[in-house]
Amino acid sequence: MTHYSEIDTPAVLIDLDRAESNLKKAQDAANKAGIALRPHIKTHKLPFFAKKQVELGAVGVTVQKLGEAEVMADAGLTDLLLTFNIIGASKLKRLKALHDRVTIRVVADSPDCVTGLAQAFTNAEHRLGVFVECDTGMGRCGVQSPAAALDLARQIIAAPGLGFAGLMTYPAAGKYREAAQWLADARDVFSSAGVDLPAITTGGTPDIWHMDEAANVATEYRPGTYIYMDRSQVAAGAASLDDCALTVLATVVSRPTETRAIIDAGSKALTSDLLGLVGHGHVLEFPDAKIVGLSEEHGTLDISACASKPDIGDLVRIVPNHCCPVTNLFDQVHLIRDDELLQAMDVAARGKVN
């Protein structure tokens, strides 16, 4: 048996009990709400957990990149939703190769994007399912109105090799009701036009425990972060610190002053993501410490508020602000149970930039 304290730092620890509990809790909530769950693998980037999510009842998984889809397809996942506009010949070719071997569907939010898909996919016997992405308040991608969603759906329907799959949105955190209203309006627009709306897929861990409300209009929910949770989800009220399954193990390497400690986890381990928070993570062993600065390889802690202060060589575990990009920085994560190392696992879909 290897205790986590024997792992070289910095390292990512995944508490398997907590991760499994988070997965089960969300699947139970989805089942109760009567909404399909399609977890986003961007958080863990691991076939191991993707398979576990499907075993627990997920209808498939969500990916953001063709490279992630390829890793998941290679690992035996058969039902993928790629929630990103696919633009350009090189990516369309890879999408076609995926479409030939698994069920993969994509999104589009513009006539240009649909035109590209329609030119690449022409087989009416094996259509590519395309969702219309809707901007329900996030201010990122997406058509701007239900009427525009209907127009784009009609373009998809008119393309021989495409199939209209429904509407997709990623709501702004905390704005799930506004998103639901937008989608309900769209449902009315489609209904009035006599256009079938096969599915409505929404997502987001910050509002995951309102899946019952989401289910009033949506048929599918795509949470990502819920498997590990993080400091931003604790701040959003979606999790407690005890739910956080991912921590970054670090060593105190310097104590230059009475009030300063330096750890060997900087932005290359924790990322610079603040997500509106103050400080760069929560130090479990020294909850009164503040991570006030990050260089690439150094984390600077203000420990003036700590009654007992860390010594050089001490190990600390940090709940990062945002767990998803953290797993993208490490070639391996360490699965632990009861503080014992089970396995160092390669992050198979890490660094899939396209």
Added chain:
Amino acid sequence: MTHYSEIDTPAVLIDLDRAESNLKKAQDAANKAGIALRPHIKTHKLPFFAKKQVELGAVGVTVQKLGEAEVMADAGLTDLLLTFNIIGASKLKRLKALHDRVTIRVVADSPDCVTGLAQAFTNAEHRLGVFVECDTGMGRCGVQSPAAALDLARQIIAAPGLGFAGLMTYPAAGKYREAAQWLADARDVFSSAGVDLPAITTGGTPDIWHMDEAANVATEYRPGTYIYMDRSQVAAGAASLDDCALTVLATVVSRPTETRAIIDAGSKALTSDLLGLVGHGHVLEFPDAKIVGLSEEHGTLDISACASKPDIGDLVRIVPNHCCPVTNLFDQVHLIRDDELLQAMDVAARGKVN
């Protein structure tokens, strides 16, 4: 010949003419100032450029992690400075293995750190060179006074297997004069005590063009970012946009509104590093565009100030705020010359977290 526009996005482009020009300009300035150059490889993480730096006249290279040192030693680099406290049995063992095959020196800023090194390195015939790290204003690692530097130097000198190599500092950006004063005071303290000070090594790209002043007290300079330069160095006055050798190639994938464009480069390509800047990078083709938001895979551009606006499918090149962590996010970078692809090169020292 492959034009860069044929490379799948997002991708890192390295303009080789610019990188070589940056390397040469700094080496020339160091030669003129009479200061040794020891470039930090954290920026490029490539043996290819490390060797080029040594060929141009660098005395060796700087690394921040044992994993980086191992990659460089494997590639034939023979003189390494590791500017990070090495703490713990596992890392000391790897350091010993490196010390057996190349010249590697390290830093320490505490008696605890020196004690660990002294216990691992005991061979007086093959001593480990140790610099005392000094906090000259950065507020990160380092002893807090010249007197403390002298005390630590004496501990190093007293250890049979260690050799006192000198003083090392990373000055706060723009504070090179304060750092020089600190080091001059330390030189006086060592001189008064009759303790030989073999070398003083300082660094930082923001103040690289003041190497002539640094040379009044320092014997060695360790710049990293200077090879590629970036938006933060342009803001610091150390480079112009025309010096920036690294850009992130991205595709416009969505134009949801008249004033918004979405690109396929988010924080997983550009990082969330702000370094005090507003916005997440400079878009070369649309200099009036502002990168106002990043998700992991999306960059959100406010294009309201752009006279001509980007279309879906357009390629853009972005000068990131901070080039160093960008190369850590990509398995490969693309070397280009006159806009033509020369080679896709694996980032050999990417992801060396420990």
